[in-house]
Amino acid sequence: xxxxxxxxxxxxxxxxxxxxxxxxxxxxxxxxxxxxxxxxxxxxxxxxxxxxxxxxxxxxxxxxxxxxxxxxxxxxxxxxxxxxxxxxxxxxxxxxxxxxxxxxxxxxxxxxxxxxxxxxxxxxxxxxxxxxxxxxxxxxxxxxxxxxxxxxxxxx
Amino acid sequence: xxxxxxxxxxxxxxxxxxxxxxxxxxxxxxxxxxxxxxxxxxxxxxxxxxxxxxxxxxxxxxxxxxxxxxxxxxxxxxxxxxxxxxxxxxxxxxxxxxxxxxxxxxxxxxxxxxxxxxxxxxxxxxxxxxxxxxxxxxxxxxxxxxxxxxxxxxxx
DNA sequence: TTAACCTGTATTTTTTAAAATTACACCATC
DNA sequence: GATGGTGTAATTTTAAAAAATACAGGTTAA
Numbered sequence: 001x002x003x004x005x006x007x008x009x010x011x012x013x014x015x016x017x018x019x020x021x022x023x024x025x026x027x028x029x030x031x032x033x034x035x036x037x038x039x040x041x042x043x044x045x046x047x048x049x050x051x052x053x054x055x056x057x058x059x060x061x062x063x064x065x066x067x068x069x070x071x072x073x074x075x076x077x078x079x080x081x082x083x084x085x086x087x088x089x090x091x092x093x094x095x096x097x098x099x100x101x102x103x104x105x106x107x108x109x110x111x112x113x114x115x116x117x118x119x120x121x122x123x124x125x126x127x128x129x130x131x132x133x134x135x136x137x138x139x140x141x142x143x144x145x146x147x148x149x150x151x152x153x154x155x156x
Numbered sequence: 157x158x159x160x161x162x163x164x165x166x167x168x169x170x171x172x173x174x175x176x177x178x179x180x181x182x183x184x185x186x187x188x189x190x191x192x193x194x195x196x197x198x199x200x201x202x203x204x205x206x207x208x209x210x211x212x213x214x215x216x217x218x219x220x221x222x223x224x225x226x227x228x229x230x231x232x233x234x235x236x237x238x239x240x241x242x243x244x245x246x247x248x249x250x251x252x253x254x255x256x257x258x259x260x261x262x263x264x265x266x267x268x269x270x271x272x273x274x275x276x277x278x279x280x281x282x283x284x285x286x287x288x289x290x291x292x293x294x295x296x297x298x299x300x301x302x303x304x305x306x307x308x309x310x311x312x
Numbered sequence: 313t314t315a316a317c318c319t320g321t322a323t324t325t326t327t328t329a330a331a332a333t334t335a336c337a338c339c340a341t342c
Numbered sequence: 343g344a345t346g347g348t349g350t351a352a353t354t355t356t357a358a359a360a361a362a363t364a365c366a367g368g369t370t371a372a
Contacts, residue, residue: 005248006330008265012248016257027347034255035248038332043349059348060339075268088244088276092161092168092191099190100306101172104295108288109164112231120244120276132264139260150256162359183318194361199320215319216368 009035010045010082014073014129015136017055017064019150027062045082052081070133076124087117165191166201166238170229170285171292173211173220175306183218201238208237226289232280243273 012035020026028039028046035042046064049055054077056065066073091109096102137154168191176182184195184202191198202220205211210233212221222229247265252258293310 005246007245008248008261011265012251012257012261015261016255019257029347034252034258036250036252036258039348040333040350041331047349057348058339060346061341062347089163090161092164094192095168096190096192099172100296101168101175101292102190102192103299104292105164105168105171107295108291109167111291112283112288116276116279119279120272123272123275127268132268135264135267136257136260139263140256143259185318195319196321196362197360203320213319214368216317217370218318 006045007079007082009037009041010049010078011075011129011132013042013045014049014054014066014070014078015133017066018070018129018133019136019154021065024062026064030062049078049081052077054078054081070129073129074125075127075129076121079121079124087113088120089113089116162201163235163238165193165197166205166234167231167285167288169198169201170205170210170222170226170234171288173222174226174285174289175292175310177221180218182220186218205234205237208233210234210237226285229285230281231283231285232277235277235280243269244276245269245272 013031016031016034017026020030028042032039032042046055046057050057053067054073056067057063091106091113093106095105133154137150140150169187172187172190173182176186184198188195188198202211202213206213209223210229212223213219247262247269249262251261289310293307297307
């Protein structure tokens, strides 16, 4: 499979904005440096997050902000912002309508994929971004002794 | 996102083999005609299904068979045959290790995606192919009055 | 026994979404 | 007014998926 990583990058950006709030590391160029992508891509993802009212931005000024505390933003919020109501698993849209199987497989699979999507989305809805920040801090502590300020800020 | 449709095509092929068993419609060319792809792709997917012991095939002879009744084959069996242990959602493998966020986001997200994968796979494990065949027959009945033999064979 | 038809698989070519790049109008700040 | 930023459209590059090509060898029946 070839997967889009926009969802992962969007979460990355959300956490980045949270963690680097009130600093001058918040330009699309700085964010792009962390995500290892280009600034235009960051601005495109951020435009999407803004449209979904997950972040606020200001034209001309590197000052993005989350609109809600991270305890009130879920993975599902970010997923739906980036992917809309697109299912993770996709039907083959090109099957032979003259064949019993080809003619009906699409609707049969769509029904199942919708159900799977529901279960995965209800799981996403249970995960808030503050859990991710806490996990990130734990991971950072195990790895380095740098960044004490950030670690202390989010420590449990 | 761009998705692979191999999983959908693999299910299509499994149902096709079931429904057209004991006919001479089982060559990779005929199957490819239903899936609307090319015979080599069908043979590649079938090679994978064979490796996972979901089907039997014979070189030189168009005679594929399912190894188990469809009531004993789940969506998860097919998923794992085609995708192995690859998660539906993927981490961005290229993030900046010099940044607190970039350095830790991969492991943080991997943990969450593993959990989501578990829930979706446990749902896939609940769906057997005979459910899909029944749904397919219901869909066919609503659509056409052809294929009475197949409809009767699988009717509840 | 050979012609027609098939599988299995390696290799190459084509296709096509994603990502990157380029471009530029316009905003903010010093 | 110079510097550095956002927002967005348009174009180019990219890499993975799918298709096509090639071919060795199995199967069957005339």
